[in-house]
Amino acid sequence: MSDRFSLAGKVALVVGAGAGGLGERIAAAFAEQGAVLAIVDREARADDLDATAGRCGGGASVHFCDVTDEAQVEALLDAVITRHGRVDILVNAAGVMLRKAYDETTLDEFQRVIGVNLTGTWLLNRAAGRRMSAQGSGKIVNLSTVYAERVGPVPESAYYASKAGIANVTRALAAELGPHGVTVNCVAPGVFYPTQMTAALGESPDQRAWFSQRTMLGRLGDPDRDIAGPVILLASDASAYMTGQVVYVDGGWSAW
Numbered sequence: 208m209s210d211r212f213s214l215a216g217k218v219a220l221v222v223g224a225g226a227g228g229l230g231e232r233i234a235a236a237f238a239e240q241g242a243v244l245a246i247v248d249r250e251a252r253a254d255d256l257d258a259t260a261g262r263c264g265g266g267a268s269v270h271f272c273d274v275t276d277e278a279q280v281e282a283l284l285d286a287v288i289t290r291h292g293r294v295d296i297l298v299n300a301a302g303v304m305l306r307k308a309y310d311e312t313t314l315d316e317f318q319r320v321i322g323v324n325l326t327g328t329w330l331l332n333r334a335a336g337r338r339m340s341a342q343g344s345g346k347i348v349n350l351s352t353v354y355a356e357r358v359g360p361v362p363e364s365a366y367y368a369s370k371a372g373i374a375n376v377t378r379a380l381a382a383e384l385g386p387h388g389v390t391v392n393c394v395a396p397g398v399f400y401p402t403q404m405t406a407a408l409g410e411s412p413d414q415r416a417w418f419s420q421r422t423m424l425g426r427l428g429d430p431d432r433d434i435a436g437p438v439i440l441l442a443s444d445a446s447a448y449m450t451g452q453v454v455y456v457d458g459g460w461s462a463w
């Protein structure tokens with residue numbers, strides 16, 4: 208049974224792997240499962256990506272890509288296939304958050320969040336989906352959030368909109384890619400602390416306590432312990448009959 212979770216020899220592209228966040232943890236766990244890694248982030252994260260490559264134990268190829276740029280996304284997939292021969296797994300953990308009231312959010316800010324989170328996901332899924340279809344196999348895992356089908360208590364309208372969109376891009380592409388042997392799912396994390404995205408919670412013990420109490424397990428998600436397992440499930444043969452799903456990894460937040 209444990210072999211079904213093996214990623215031995217699978218070429219895994221992990222995007223957003225360069226900031227000590229969830230992408231880095233997923234890449235490192237994939238390496239432990241035997242995957243061949245291609246790790247990606249913005250060029251500004253070059254030093255962080257080197258650190259991630261170190262955590263992956265050598266052999267990972269390092270790539271820079273702004274996921275909002277169609278040409279860069281296509282070039283990324285070409286580079287990975289040139290280097291590794293194929294692409295079996297795509298995990299998109301690139302994302303940005305904007306905590307701002309709706310009437311203080313500018314159009315540029317709104318479009319930036321949608322551009323990275325939603326358009327970036329769609330561009331990566333399209334580029335990988337085409338190549339995986341040609342291979343006849345592939346596993347795509349997107350990162351949404353516990354707010355995929357609800358909103359939270361703090362004002363983040365652009366973020367909520369982008370992450371709900373990721374859930375439906377996942378379902379839509381699962382339908383189109385299913386006949387070609389490609390599964391598309393997404394994980395919906397609750398609040399994982401600390402990452403760069405949630406670092407501000409360090410100054411807000413009250414908010415950390417509130418978020419913790421909002422879960423059934425009474426704690427925040429631990430990036431080292433709690434994210435990689437469900438992603439390995441969705442990236443491995445163990446999930447061969449799962450597609451189009453939003454898998455909540457939220458300590459029970461969404462089940463109340």
Ligand SMILES: NC(=O)c1ccc[n+]([C@@H]2O[C@H](COP(=O)([O-])OP(=O)(O)OC[C@H]3O[C@@H](n4cnc5c(N)ncnc54)[C@H](O)[C@@H]3O)[C@@H](O)[C@H]2O)c1
Nearest residue numbers: 223225226228229273274301302352396398399402403404
């Ligand atoms: N940490 C949480 O509590 C949490 C909860 C729910 C969902 N998520 C989602 O999980 C994903 C990872 O979150 P994290 O906490 O590790 O965040 P993070 O900020 O630590 O990491 C996000 C990464 O995305 C990269 N990125 C941003 N814009 C990019 C672009 N245009 N092109 C390429 N890369 C870009 C950043 O450089 C960074 O390395 C995000 O999509 C986030 O929305 C996180």
